[in-house]
Amino acid sequence: MKQIQWFPGHMAKARRQIEEKLQVIDIVYEVVDARIPLSSSNPMLNDIIRHKPKLILLNKDDLADPKITKEWIKYYKKNAVEALPINSLTDNLEKTIYQKTLEILRDTIEKEAAKGMKPRPFNAIVIGIPNVGKSQFINNLAKKNKAKTGNLPGVTKIQSFLNAGDNLRVYDNPGVLWPKFDDELTGMKLALLGSIKDSILPIDEVTLFGIEYLKKHYPESLEKRYGIDLTALVDNIEILDAIGKKRGCLVSGGEIDYDRVYNLFLNDLRNGLLGRMSFERVD
Ligand SMILES: Nc1nc2c(ncn2[C@@H]2O[C@H](COP(=O)(O)OP(=O)(O)O)[C@@H](O)[C@H]2O)c(=O)[nH]1
Numbered sequence: 001m002k003q004i005q006w007f008p009g010h011m012a013k014a015r016r017q018i019e020e021k022l023q024v025i026d027i028v029y030e031v032v033d034a035r036i037p038l039s040s041s042n043p044m045l046n047d048i049i050r051h052k053p054k055l056i057l058l059n060k061d062d063l064a065d066p067k068i069t070k071e072w073i074k075y076y077k078k079n080a081v082e083a084l085p086i087n088s089l090t091d092n093l094e095k096t097i098y099q100k101t102l103e104i105l106r107d108t109i110e111k112e113a114a115k116g117m118k119p120r121p122f123n124a125i126v127i128g129i130p131n132v133g134k135s136q137f138i139n140n141l142a143k144k145n146k147a148k149t150g151n152l153p154g155v156t157k158i159q160s161f162l163n164a165g166d167n168l169r170v171y172d173n174p175g176v177l178w179p180k181f182d183d184e185l186t187g188m189k190l191a192l193l194g195s196i197k198d199s200i201l202p203i204d205e206v207t208l209f210g211i212e213y214l215k216k217h218y219p220e221s222l223e224k225r226y227g228i229d230l231t232a233l234v235d236n237i238e239i240l241d242a243i244g245k246k247r248g249c250l251v252s253g254g255e256i257d258y259d260r261v262y263n264l265f266l267n268d269l270r271n272g273l274l275g276r277m278s279f280e281r282v283d
C-alpha cells in the first residue's frame with residue numbers, strides 16, 4: 001500500500017482550533033460513521049478534549065446493519081462510553097440530543113445547583129473526520145433556529161453558536177480532524193465509504209476489498225442487487241465481469257470497462273443501495 005501521510009502540521013492546527021473553543025464548551029459531540037465506528041474516530045480526540053464530557057453519535061445509522069449497531073451500543077456501554085445511533089437526514093434530533101446531554105451533564109448540573117447557580121443553557125461542539133455528517137447533524141439540531149445566538153465572552157475569536165432548542169447551543173463550525181490510519185485495513189474501510197478521497201488508495205483494490213467483504217458477510221445483497229449467482233463465479237474478477245455485463249459497463253469491442261464497474265459498485269455501496277451493512281464488528 002502507498003504510504004499515507006499523516007500531516008503533523010494539519011493536526012496541530014486542528015488541535016489548536018479545537019482547544020481554543022473548548023474553554024466555553026460543556027460537551028463534545030463526536031460524529032462517527034455507524035458503519036465503521038472505530039475507523040471513523042480519530043484516536044487523538046480524547047487527548048485533545050481531555051476530561052470534557054463526550055457523546056459519540058453513530059451517524060448514518062440508516063445505512064448500517066442494525067444487528068451490528070446493537071452490538072456497538074453494548075460495547076460502548078460496557079466501556080462506560082456514551083453513544084447514540086442517529087440518522088441526521090430524517091430523525092428529529094433536538095429533544096433526543098438535549099435529553100442525553102442533560103443525562104451526561106448531571107454531575108455538573110447538580111454541582112452548579114448546589115452552589116446556588118441558576119440553570120443555564122449548555123454549549124456543545126461537533127467534531128469528527130470529513131464526510132461523517134457533521135454539517136448535516138448541526139443543521140438537523142438547529143433547524144428551527146437558524147438565527148445565531150451571537151458571541152460568547154471568554155474567547156478571543158468571534159464564536160457563533162446556533163440554538164438547538166431553548167437550552168442547548170451548538171457551535172456552528174464543526175471541528176474537523178483528519179482520519180488517522182496507519183494500517184491498511186482502516187484505510188480500506190475509510191476509502192470504501194468515501195471518507196478519504198478516491199485518489200489516496202487504488203480504486204481497484206478498494207473495490208475488491210468491498211466485494212470480498214460482501215461475499216463473506218452479505219452475499220445475498222450482492223446477488224440481489226446485480227442479479228448474479230455467486231456460486232457460479234470462481235473469483236472476484238469473474239464477479240466484476242458479471243456485474244459489468246449485467247450493467248452494460250463495456251468498452252467498444254465488448255470488453256469490460258472495469259473503471260465503470262468500480263465506480264458503479266462504490267456508488268451503490270456508499271449510498272446504501274446494496275442494503276444496510278456495517279464494515280466493522282465488535283471483536
Ligand atoms: N444516509 C445518510 N446520509 C447522511 C447522514 N448524515 C449525513 N449524510 C450524508 O453524508 C454526506 C456528508 O455529510 P456532511 O454533513 O457534509 O459531512 P461533514 O463533512 O462531516 O460535514 C452528505 O451527502 C449527507 O447528505 C445520515 O444520517 N444518513
Ligand SMILES: [Mg+2]
Nearest residue numbers: 134135136174
Ligand atoms: Mg461539513
